[in-house]
Amino acid sequence: MGATQFPRDPNQTVPDASTTQDYPAIYADQTAISAPPPPQSAKPKRHLARNIFIGFVVVLLLFGGAALYALKVTPQGGAFASAYSFCNAMKNQQYTQAYSYLSPDMQKQISSGAFTNISQTADSVEGKVTGCTLNNVSAQGSIVNVQSTITRSKMGSETVTIQMINNNGSWQINSSPDPKLLPIATVYQFCADIKYQQYDAAYQLLSPNFQAAVTSTGQFQQIFTGLQNVAGTFVNCQDQQAGIDSSKGIATIYGTISFTRLQNIPITINETDTTGVWLIDSLIIDILNNPVQFPSGS
Numbered sequence: 001m002g003a004t005q006f007p008r009d010p011n012q013t014v015p016d017a018s019t020t021q022d023y024p025a026i027y028a029d030q031t032a033i034s035a036p037p038p039p040q041s042a043k044p045k046r047h048l049a050r051n052i053f054i055g056f057v058v059v060l061l062l063f064g065g066a067a068l069y070a071l072k073v074t075p076q077g078g079a080f081a082s083a084y085s086f087c088n089a090m091k092n093q094q095y096t097q098a099y100s101y102l103s104p105d106m107q108k109q110i111s112s113g114a115f116t117n118i119s120q121t122a123d124s125v126e127g128k129v130t131g132c133t134l135n136n137v138s139a140q141g142s143i144v145n146v147q148s149t150i151t152r153s154k155m156g157s158e159t160v161t162i163q164m165i166n167n168n169g170s171w172q173i174n175s176s177p178d179p180k181l182l183p184i185a186t187v188y189q190f191c192a193d194i195k196y197q198q199y200d201a202a203y204q205l206l207s208p209n210f211q212a213a214v215t216s217t218g219q220f221q222q223i224f225t226g227l228q229n230v231a232g233t234f235v236n237c238q239d240q241q242a243g244i245d246s247s248k249g250i251a252t253i254y255g256t257i258s259f260t261r262l263q264n265i266p267i268t269i270n271e272t273d274t275t276g277v278w279l280i281d282s283l284i285i286d287i288l289n290n291p292v293q294f295p296s297g298s
Contacts, residue, residue: 075139075144075166076137076138076139076144078144078166078171079137079144079146079164079171080134080137080144080146081171082101082164082170082171082172082173083101083134083146083148083162083164083171083173084132084134085101086098086173086177087129087132087134087148087150088132089101090119090129090132090150091129091130091131091132093119093128093129095115095116095120096116098119099112099115099116101173102115102172103165103167103172103173103174104167104172105174106172106173106174106175106176109182109185109277110181110182110185111189114185114188114189115181117188118181118185118239121238121239122152123152125154125240126152126155127153127154128153129150129151129152130151130152130153131150131151132148132149132151133148133149133151134146134147134148135147135149136161142165142166143163143164143165143174144163144164144165145161145162145163145164146161146162146164147159147160147161147162148160148161148162148177158178158179160176160177160178160179162175162177163175179244179246180242180244180251182278183242183244183253183271183278184239184242184253186205186271186278186279186280187237187239187253187255187269187280188239189201189205190202190205190280191237191257193205194224194234195234195235195236199217199220199221200217203217205279205280206220206279206280207271207272207274207279207281208274208279209272209281210279210280210282210294210295213295213296214294214295223294227259227285227287228259230261230262230287231260231261231262231265232259232260232261232262233259233260234257234258234259235258235260235263236257236258237255237256237258237267238255238256238258239253239254239255240254240255240256241253241254241255242254246273249272249273250270250272251270251272251278252268252270253268253269253271254266254267255269257285262287262288265285265286265287266286267283267284267285267286268284269282269284270282270284282294282295
């Protein structure tokens with residue numbers, strides 16, 4: 001940062017070009033006569049007040065900038081600043097920017113496209129983010145916890161503790177900033193895999209219990225082949241509501257699934273948190289008021 005240029009005191013009597021023009025004869029021959037004092041007026045008082053105000057602002061900026069710099073270079077301050085930037089991006093619906101504050105581990109669990117799609121759906125279902133409050137910043141070893149309260153226009157306020165880590169000098173979010181985000185991300189990826197017939201990838205999103213009942217990708221594929229024989233080609237699915245019990249590590253996603261012949265079929269997806277990864281434990285698809293559960297008996 002360059003040196004701060006303070007304004008010159010307007011009461012200073014050193015002559016300048018404008019003063020020389022006012023008194024040409026006097027300053028042409030200073031040995032003959034000294035310059036008379038300038039007429040007194042109330043302007044210097046106003047100038048003095050202005051300079052005091054400017055000086056106060058400059059000092060505030062200097063010390064405020066130093067405080068902000070100090071805030072950013074401390075672990076708690078750097079984590080707080082990144083969490084604040086994330087909240088501000090979410091409030092302004094800048095989802096690509098918000099996604100950039102997620103750590104590499106978080107980005108492995110949710111793609112940028114999924115993050116944007118899920119956030120936009122949340123704006124529609126729960127209301128847009130209208131406020132974000134951060135407090136209770138605390139450090140535990142290399143992790144800084146920041147308590148975040150996000151307010152949406154329809155849902156209201158929800159508080160979650162965000163874990164922040166330092167990744168090569170950049171503080172990033174290393175836990176879900178919304179409890180529903182990762183379970184819904186699993187559903188988002190599952191539906192995309194089914195749509196593009198990536199059954200091997202979709203099968204990897206099933207929990208150990210599901211895979212114990214449906215023991216191969218081929219067997220799993222037969223489930224959706226049978227569905228498409230009745231309802232037509234798979235088109236998409238849409239989440240509408242999510243219930244999360246983080247203490248038990250379970251989640252239930254309510255939504256719809258659509259095919260070319262049958263649209264908006266109710267579907268319930270139960271998930272379980274398996275070593276930090278949300279996996280699908282069972283599916284209940286209500287076809288023509290006939291709920292079918294996969295795997296059966298689960």
